[in-house]
Amino acid sequence: MPIHVALVAPVFLANTLRYARAIAALDDVRLALISTQDREALTAVDPELSARVDAVVPVRDPTQAAHLVDATRALQTHWGRVDRLLGVLEQLQVPLGAARTACGVPGMSLDVARNFRDKSRMKDVLRAAGLPVARHRAVTSLADARSFAEQVGYPLVLKPMEGVGAKATWRVNDDSELERVVAALRPSVLHPVQAEEFVVATERTFxxxxxxxxxxxxxxxxxxxxxxxxxxxxxxxxxxxxPREADSPWTDFAPIGIAAVQALGLQTGLCHMEWFERADGSFVIGEVGARPPGVHIMPMMSAVHDTDMVADWVRLVVQGRFDPKPRVKAAGAVFFRAQGRGDRIVAVSGLDEAQAKVGALVIDRSLPEIGARPTGHYEGDGWALLAADTTVEVVQALGLLVRTVRVHLG
Ligand SMILES: Nc1ncnc2c1ncn2[C@@H]1O[C@H](COP(=O)(O)OP(=O)(O)O)[C@@H](O)[C@H]1O
Ligand SMILES: [Mg+2]
Incomplete structure (x- = not known):
């Protein structure tokens, strides 16, 4: 009997379609896309994929659980049952969990999805499991934020409860900054803001x-x-x-990382966790996502394991299988950020030198566009992905690229 898989693809962007193609390539799978775009749009971007997609189900706003429930029910009527309801974007994880729970679709439930999405709830669950997290409070007012500051001292971090991409994340160094940031984030009882002690550390992922x-x-x-x-x-x-080596501190952290995803309730899937290693060697879990990672970690993991991580993830969540592969390379990503004065990118310098010195290691890249506005994001305005036989080669190449390539504003 085929497995009935629905993938939420809000719009048919390259990254989402990669996942759709990987699902369509599995044996014995029937695929539907739940999207704000229609069949015609899918056929226009990828006719081959469109031929393999059984249904394109309309949805007005896929971040609304009720809309996903309607789309899932429509598919249950069409197919008789839905076995998997998937989506890769962080913002979809809670509505997906809600729709699975409401419609009886196997996979991550609403409660588990919320453990991964709500930064305060996540830390409560992890702390209750005896795992290391920063001291935190879901603050509801300036007075509340001040009392937390008195308790843990400055600097603090304030951020939205369901943030993504470090948007509206602030380091707060003193009382006056606290007042300013609280005024900007406007916490309330209905919409608390996540306050945390500032962890001074190296940041890593797992x-x-x-x-x-x-x-x-x-x-x-x-x-x-x-x-x-x-x-x-x-x-x-x-x-x-x-890095190529499964080395300390990751080997030391791994049992903690695994215990953390287990405590949050992930059953079958891939997690992406951010964690901190303090100078004294202690670990703090930052945040945990139950989805494929961003910042180009998927293609980096593909390169170092000589595999296609998108296909591997799809097999994992659709068929419950994962075949671990040895790590045979190291990889790196560098993100070029527009600098200087001005609001447009006017030039990129250093590319020829970079190409001559480390071009052989580049496996993919996207160069900044002249005339574009800067993104302001930490992922910058252009990027390069590298892979090499040794970690040292990648570290040196990343350093060279960071020093050599400049994106100029004007
Ligand atoms: N408690 C903290 N101490 C130090 N840095 C932090 C802390 N919380 C967040 N940050 C920094 O802010 C970034 C964004 O915060 P994070 O919790 O990962 O939210 P997002 O969901 O926006 O990625 C982190 O990658 C880290 O650099
Ligand atoms: Mg983060």
Whole structure:
């Protein structure tokens, strides 16, 4: 009997379609897309995929649980049953959980999805499981924020409860900054803001595949500098390193990371976790997502394991299988950020030198567009992905690219 898979593809963007193609390529699967776009639009971007998609189900706003429930019910009527309801975007995880729970579709429930999405609830669950997290409070007013500041001291971090991409994330150094940031984020009883002690540390990630609650594989990266530091510092360019060796501190952290996803309730899937290693060697879990990672970690993991992680993830969540592969390379990503004065990108310098020195290691890239407005994001305005036989080669190449390539505003 075929497995009936519905993938929420809000719009037919390249990244989402990659997942759709991987599902369509599985044996014995019937695929539907739930989308704001229609069949015609799908056929226009990818006629081959369109031929393999059984239904395109309309949805007005896929971030609304009720809309996803309607779309899922329509598919249950059409197919008789829905076996998997999937989506890769962070913002879809809670509405997906709600729709699975409401419609009786197997997979991550609403309660588990909320553990991964609500930053305060996540930390409560992790702390209750005896796992290390920053001291935190869901603050509802300025007075509440002040009392938390008195308790843990400055600096603090304030951020939206359901943030993504470090948007509206602030480091707060003193009382007057606290007043300013609270005025901007406007916490209330209905919409609390996440306050945390500021963890001074190296930031790393941990990705693991779980089958029926058991980890079968993991990998990890190091961010440098931290995303928040990049956003605070106009000249910093962000890098991500995936070392070849399954080395300390990741090997030391792995049992904690696995215990964390288990405590949050992930059964079968891939997690993406951000964690901190303090100078004294202690660990703090930052946040945990139950979805494939962003910041190009998927293609980096593909390169170092000589595999296609998108296909691997799809097999994991559709068929409950994951075949761990050895790590045979190291990989890195560098994100080029527009700098200087002005509101348009006017030039990119250093590319020829970079190409001559490390071009052989580049596996993919996207160069900044002249005339474009800067994104302001830590992922910057262009990027390059690298892979090499040794971690040292990748570290050196990332350093060279960060020093050599400049995106100029004017
Ligand atoms: N308690 C903290 N201490 C230090 N840095 C933090 C803390 N919380 C967040 N950050 C920084 O802010 C970034 C964004 O915060 P995060 O909780 O990951 O939210 P998002 O969902 O927006 O990615 C992190 O990657 C980290 O650099
Ligand atoms: Mg984050």
């Amino acid at each position: 990705e693991a595949a779980l089958v029926d609650g058991q980890a079968t594989w993991w990998s990890g990266t190091r961010y440098h500098p931290t995303p928040l530091r990049v956003l605070e510092t106009p000249w910093e360019q962000y890098t991500v390193l995936l």
